[in-house]
Each structure stands twice: as structure tokens, then as C-alpha cells.
Amino acid sequence: MKVITILSGLLLTITVDAQFDSGKIDSDLMLKAHQLAKEILIIDTHIDLPDWLYDEWFDVSTSSDYGEFDFVRANEGGLNVAFMSVYTSPQLEIEGKSKLKADSLIRIVERIEQLYPDKFKIVRSISDIDRFKNSNKILLALGMENGSPIESDIDNLRKYYQQGIRYITLSHYKSNHICDSANDPERKWNGLSPFGEEVVKEMNRLGIMIDVSHISDSTFYDVMRLSTAPVIASHSCCRFFTPGFERNISDEMILELAKNGGVVQIAFAGFFLREDINKRYLQGEEEIKEHLKNFNITPGTDSAWQYESQYWKENPVGQATVEDVANHIDHIVKLVGVDYVGIGSDFNGVGEHLPIGLEDTSRYPNLIYELLRRGYTEKDIRKIFGENLIRVWRQVEEAAAGTE
Known part of the structure; x- marks a missing residue:
């Protein structure tokens, strides 16, 4: 159903999703959720758009039926900063093509900015976000999913920093030359490799956020031992709800991550949620x-x-629902507080497995509504949807500046 209302002389059409019983929906609260989505800084740390465009280019400046992200839908949902995933599959490391693919994906994000300069802007720092956050553009940051493109050459890591990479997920579903993966039964290194330890230290020195999504538990603890800056889980959920599923993050790991000031960005995939x-x-x-x-x-x-x-x-x-996503946020808040949780949807990365109510980038207000309904304050919501990630990113920048 659609709710049409007048706000400050503007006609707003708000889509109310099927999972909300129209007889029970709090229309005032839903309106507040949509207002907040437009007012606050929303950062989503994992959107797999570049790989889609690598396979088939389409116009992301207009509304489309491809995947879950385009300018129109993202703008409708209030998204301000979208981390574009520079993803390379483990198979490419075997073939020696990881760096070639990663470089192509970075050029694709640059092409988006070049083709649609009135709608998209690449950002590389907190100061960039401060400068352009009121520009009515979707700001694009770069996160590398799988460290394989580093190819055992620390100079490549430095080059990726220069190209704008601001977080790196150390591995994907297979162990690589950097570390072991949570999804791979073979544990080649029992954590970080010797080169992986060098990578962690250099990421700290450069100011690249270390992403602990996808890595094994032993790798996580190696990272926490070595990193001098807070880390992120760019798109993970709580293992509490999926016992034995190592890809999700355990309560003990959440406590350790929070102790060091990091943040868990909750993913929207149903198989992570329930x-x-x-x-x-x-x-x-x-x-x-x-x-x-x-x-x-x-x-x-x-x-x-x-x-x-x-x-x-x-x-x-x-299918999971928006309520399931809120349950994971609740769990982290109850465990360590509201300062250590955010969102990393995995839009364009999980296909049919997205929750009812969070089908694309226009639907962030539905999650805001659910959190408001549960008693979260506006201050809480500002932290969850962006401020917590900004804090970590700033601390990573400051830690790097302190090593110069």
C-alpha cells in the first residue's frame, strides 16, 4: 500500500511493505522513519554493484530492474554513502587474474562518477564525506572483498590505497595467501600467513580499514592481536542466531571487537539471519x-x-524479514552497546535471499521504522546508520597519521 502525506508543503508518497499489517502500521512512526532517512547520514558498507556492471553495463543513474541499487532507489531510501565492493572470486587467485579483475572493477566505479557527475561522487576520506554529504549525490567509497589482488606484493596494497580502497576483506570463501577463510575447511595458516601479518600492519600504516567478515576465527584473533586501529565486519551477522556457522561473528568476537572500538555492519542475507x-x-x-x-x-x-x-x-x-535484521542489531546493542553496530546490506550480492521489507536500497526506512518501534532513539539510529562507521574510519585515519 502507499501512504500519501503533506510535509512542509511537499507531497510524499511512502511505500508500506507487505510485511506490515496495514491495520497495525503506525503511520506517524512510518512518516518519522522516512523523515529520518532523509535527515541522517546513511552508510551501507557492502553493495556488490561493480561486478554486475562488469558482466553487463546498465544505467545506474535512473530507476532500473537490475539488482537492488541505482540512484533513484538509493536516493529514495536516503542512502548517502555506498561502499562499492571490489570483489574477486577465489578462483581468480588460482588463475592469477585477481589483480586484473580488481583493477577493472575500480575503473568501473570511476566510470560511474565520470558518466553521471551530477549524481555520484567517489570519496576517499572522512573530509570528502564532510565536503560532499549535502551535494545531493550518492557518495561512492571503495571496499575490496578478498585480498587476493594484493598478490603477495605489499606495493600492490599501497597502490590500492592510492586508488581509493578504504577497506579490505582479507579473504572470501576460500583461504588465500593472506589468511584462512571461515568458509573453507582447509586451514592452511591457522590464522594469518606471515605475509598476512605484514598486510595487517601496512593497512594500519596506510589507513585502510581491516574487514574481518569472511575470515576464520583464528584469523580474527590474529588480526585483533596485531591491529593498532579498530576493525570492521563489513557485512556479517551474529552467530548467536546461527549456531556453528563460522561465517557469522560470535558473541566472544563481538566483545573483543567492541573492546577495540570496532563495528559490526549487519548484513541482510536471510541465511545469515535465521x-x-x-x-x-x-x-x-x-x-x-x-x-x-x-x-x-x-x-x-x-x-x-x-x-x-x-x-x-x-x-x-x-525469507527473513526486517524484524530479523533488527533482532541482530538488538543482540549487539544488548551485548556491547549501540556504538558498535551498523549496516552492510550485501545488496546485489545475495539475490533471492534478501528479507521481506529490505528488498532494495529504497527500503532503509523500513528498518528505521522497526528500530523506532522498538524504542531506539534518533541518536541511536544516527549511530547505527552511519556515525559508528564514521567514528571507526576516522580512528583508522588518525592511527595512520600517527605513524607518519
């Missing part, structure tokens, strides 16, 4: 792996992704 969905998803993942093996399809290739997408359409695992 145990029942997670179990069905993991079973499906095994069936997909078996199919790829039997038909000699290389994981990470277009053929593999096409099969996987079709598999999930034919074998749905169920």
Missing part, C-alpha cells in the same frame, strides 16, 4: 557443489553463477 534458513541454505550449497563437480563446472564462473541462481529460484529456502 537458523532455519541457514540450515536449508547450507544443504543447498552442498547440492550445488555436487552438481558443479559432476558436470565439471568451475566455481566462480558465469556458468556456475547461472546454475546457482536458477537452483535457488527452484529451491527457495524461505
Whole structure:
């Protein structure tokens, strides 16, 4: 349904999603949620747009049916800063093509800015955000998902900093030359590799945020031992709700991360949010792996992704809701406080597995509504949707400046 209202002489049309019972919706609270979305700084630390554009270019300056992100929908949802994921699959490290792909994805983000300068602006620092946050543009920051493109050469890390990379997820679903992965049963290093330790120290020195999403527990504790600056989990959820699922972050790790001033950016994937969905998803993942093996399809290739997408359409695992996302935020707030949680949706990265009520970048107000309904204050919401991440980023910048 749509709610139409007048605010300061402006006609606003607010979409109320299906998961909200129209008879129970608090229209005043929903209006407040939409107002807040326009007033506060919203930072989403993980959107997988570049890889989509690598496969097939489309106009992100207008409303589209592709994925979950474009200017129109992001602007409607109040998004201010979107971290574009520079993602390289583990298969590319095997093929020696990680850096080539990463460089191409960075150029794609630069092309977005060049083609649509009135709508998008790349930012590389907190001062950039302060300068351009009222420009009516979507600000694009760069986060590298999987450190494989560093290719065992610390000079490459320095070059990526110069190109604007401001966080690096050390690994993805396979262990790499930097560290072990939470998704990989093979533990080559039992944490960070010797080169990985060098990477962590150099990221601190340069001012690149260390992202602990995807890494193994032992890698996490190695990072926490070595890092002199707070770290982030750019798109993770709480293991409390998915027992035994190492990809999510445990209560003990949340406590350790908060002690050092870091922040967990909650992802929106249903299989991260709920145990029942997670179990069905993991079973499906095994069936997909078996199919790829039997038909000699290389994981990470277009053929593999096409099969996987079709598999999930034919074998749905169920959908989480905006309430489930709020439950994870609640859990962290109760555990360590409101200063250590944010959002990292994984839009354009999880396909059919997004929650009801958070289907794309226009829907952030639905999460704000749910948090308001639970008693969160405007100050709390400002922290969760952006200020906590800004604090960490600033501390990483300051720590780097102190090493010069």
C-alpha cells in the first residue's frame, strides 16, 4: 500500500511493505522513519554493484530492474554513502587474474562518477564525506572483498590505497595467501600467513580499514592481536542466531571487537539471519557443489553463477524479514552497546535471499521504522546508520597519521 502525506508543503508518497499489517502500521512512526532517512547520514558498507556492471553495463543513474541499487532507489531510501565492493572470486587467485579483475572493477566505479557527475561522487576520506554529504549525490567509497589482488606484493596494497580502497576483506570463501577463510575447511595458516601479518600492519600504516567478515576465527584473533586501529565486519551477522556457522561473528568476537572500538555492519542475507534458513541454505550449497563437480563446472564462473541462481529460484529456502535484521542489531546493542553496530546490506550480492521489507536500497526506512518501534532513539539510529562507521574510519585515519 502507499501512504500519501503533506510535509512542509511537499507531497510524499511512502511505500508500506507487505510485511506490515496495514491495520497495525503506525503511520506517524512510518512518516518519522522516512523523515529520518532523509535527515541522517546513511552508510551501507557492502553493495556488490561493480561486478554486475562488469558482466553487463546498465544505467545506474535512473530507476532500473537490475539488482537492488541505482540512484533513484538509493536516493529514495536516503542512502548517502555506498561502499562499492571490489570483489574477486577465489578462483581468480588460482588463475592469477585477481589483480586484473580488481583493477577493472575500480575503473568501473570511476566510470560511474565520470558518466553521471551530477549524481555520484567517489570519496576517499572522512573530509570528502564532510565536503560532499549535502551535494545531493550518492557518495561512492571503495571496499575490496578478498585480498587476493594484493598478490603477495605489499606495493600492490599501497597502490590500492592510492586508488581509493578504504577497506579490505582479507579473504572470501576460500583461504588465500593472506589468511584462512571461515568458509573453507582447509586451514592452511591457522590464522594469518606471515605475509598476512605484514598486510595487517601496512593497512594500519596506510589507513585502510581491516574487514574481518569472511575470515576464520583464528584469523580474527590474529588480526585483533596485531591491529593498532579498530576493525570492521563489513557485512556479517551474529552467530548467536546461527549456531556453528563460522561465517557469522560470535558473541566472544563481538566483545573483543567492541573492546577495540570496532563495528559490526549487519548484513541482510536471510541465511545469515535465521537458523532455519541457514540450515536449508547450507544443504543447498552442498547440492550445488555436487552438481558443479559432476558436470565439471568451475566455481566462480558465469556458468556456475547461472546454475546457482536458477537452483535457488527452484529451491527457495524461505525469507527473513526486517524484524530479523533488527533482532541482530538488538543482540549487539544488548551485548556491547549501540556504538558498535551498523549496516552492510550485501545488496546485489545475495539475490533471492534478501528479507521481506529490505528488498532494495529504497527500503532503509523500513528498518528505521522497526528500530523506532522498538524504542531506539534518533541518536541511536544516527549511530547505527552511519556515525559508528564514521567514528571507526576516522580512528583508522588518525592511527595512520600517527605513524607518519
